[in-house]
Structures are given as C-alpha cells and as structure tokens.
Amino acid sequence: MPVYSIEMGQGVIARATELxxxxxxxxxxxxxxxxxATVGYAGAFHYPALALLTFGEQVHASTLGSRTYQALMAQRQDIKSDMLDWLRTLRPTEIVFASGKLRASYDLSRLEQWCTAHNPGLIYDFQIQTSAAMVATDKGMEVGKHTxxxxxxxxxxxxxxxxxxSSNAGNYNGYFLFGRKR
Known part of the structure; x- marks a missing residue:
C-alpha cells in the first residue's frame, strides 16, 4: 500500500490495489x-501549466534570448514526451484533471483535447484543487484535496x-516513474 509523492513534470503508474x-x-x-480498470493499474502525472502550448502563443525568442528560448522549448518537448509515455503506458479508462486555481482555461481545454486525442473513449472529470492526491483501490479511484x-x-x-x-525515470520494483531525470 505505497504512497508516492511526485512533483511537477513527473508521473507514476502502479497496481491499483490500495495506491x-x-x-x-x-x-x-x-x-x-x-x-x-481493465488491467488494474492507476497513476498520476503533475502537468506543468502551459506545457502543451507552443511558445509562439506565449513567449517570443527575442524577449528571452535564443539560448534560453531553446532550453525552454526542449524542456516542454520533454514534458510532452513524458506525458505521452505515461498516457500510452497506463491507457486509462478514466481520468480526473485536478487544476490549481490560477490555471488558464484555454490550457486546460487543450490538455483535455490532447489526452482524449491520444486515448479515444476516455471518461474524464474536472476539479479545482490547491493540493491534490489520488487513491486507487479495488473499488476504483478517488481524487481530491490531499488532506x-x-x-x-x-x-x-x-x-x-x-x-x-529526485529519482530517475524508469521501471522500478512495483512502479513506473516518468519524467525529470532521464
């Protein structure tokens, strides 16, 4: 019955029996x-705000300098790849998006469209939270405020x-970790 703590840009998948x-x-x-629910796995991913938007929509290279801009572009591409790996590995039948109060509605809409495009037939729900957690048991999944x-x-x-x-991404004994340290 492990409890996994992840941070921005990380995702985890494990057996859904008391996780x-x-x-x-x-x-x-x-x-x-x-x-x-079909295969009995569950998990979560901490999606950084605006990671699916192109920088042309938010930031221009001329305002940051080309090196900083290129580094940010690479970081966003890494996050998109990690999220896609997480989504394709879990193949969720149900997702809950728990967003912070300062989220941009257009970003959340793009996130929902991106997830359903990569996983058609997905059932999803939205919540507003300041701190989020998920619990999965043999009875299903519950998402809400951590406390x-x-x-x-x-x-x-x-x-x-x-x-x-601070863990490296990979396949560990009992769980899969996505994102960050490659």
Missing part, C-alpha cells in the same frame, strides 16, 4: 489522475511513503 499518489501544491498546474483523502484513508496513508522528486 496513493500525492503531489506538490497546485497553482496553475494540473494533477492528472488516471485508472485503467481530505488522507483523513478518509488513514490506514493507507500510514503506509511507506516514496518521495520520487
């Missing part, structure tokens, strides 16, 4: 929680916590 995923605070980012879920699932949250913030 919890928590993340850092959400401001303009979105916590994407998903479950594949609310922790109080409802006390026994689960007493389990061993895995802080994955």
């Amino acid at each position: 919890a995923v928590i993340t850092t605070a959400l401001y303009s980012c979105t916590f994407i929680a998903g479950i594949n 609310d879920l922790e109080s409802r699932y006390r026994d689960l949250f007493k389990a061993e916590h895995y802080n994955l913030h």
Whole structure:
C-alpha cells in the first residue's frame, strides 16, 4: 500500500490495489489522475501549466534570448514526451484533471483535447484543487484535496511513503516513474 509523492513534470503508474499518489501544491498546474480498470493499474502525472502550448502563443525568442528560448522549448518537448509515455503506458479508462486555481482555461481545454486525442473513449472529470492526491483501490479511484483523502484513508496513508522528486525515470520494483531525470 505505497504512497508516492511526485512533483511537477513527473508521473507514476502502479497496481491499483490500495495506491496513493500525492503531489506538490497546485497553482496553475494540473494533477492528472488516471485508472485503467481493465488491467488494474492507476497513476498520476503533475502537468506543468502551459506545457502543451507552443511558445509562439506565449513567449517570443527575442524577449528571452535564443539560448534560453531553446532550453525552454526542449524542456516542454520533454514534458510532452513524458506525458505521452505515461498516457500510452497506463491507457486509462478514466481520468480526473485536478487544476490549481490560477490555471488558464484555454490550457486546460487543450490538455483535455490532447489526452482524449491520444486515448479515444476516455471518461474524464474536472476539479479545482490547491493540493491534490489520488487513491486507487479495488473499488476504483478517488481524487481530491490531499488532506481530505488522507483523513478518509488513514490506514493507507500510514503506509511507506516514496518521495520520487529526485529519482530517475524508469521501471522500478512495483512502479513506473516518468519524467525529470532521464
């Protein structure tokens, strides 16, 4: 009954039998929680705000300098690749988008369109949260505020916590980690 802690740009997938995923605070980012009820896996991805937008829509190279602009472009491409790997590996049957209060509605709309384009037939829901967590059990998935879920699932949250913030992406014993350290 592990509890995984991820940060912006990271995702995790594990067996859906009594699993919890928590993340850092959400401001303009979105916590994407998903479950594949068919195969019994669940997970979450901490989507950084505006990662799916092109920089032409937000920032121009002339305002940042070409090196900074190129580094940001590469970082966004990495995040898109990591999210796509997470989505294709989990193949969720259901997703909940839990977004911070400062999220941009056009970014959330693009995120929803992107996820459903890569996973047709997906069932999804939206929430506004300041801190998000997901719990998956053999009965399904629940997404909500971290403290609310922790109080409802006390026994689960007493389990061993895995802080994955500085971990390398890869296939570990019991879970898959996506993003960040390659």
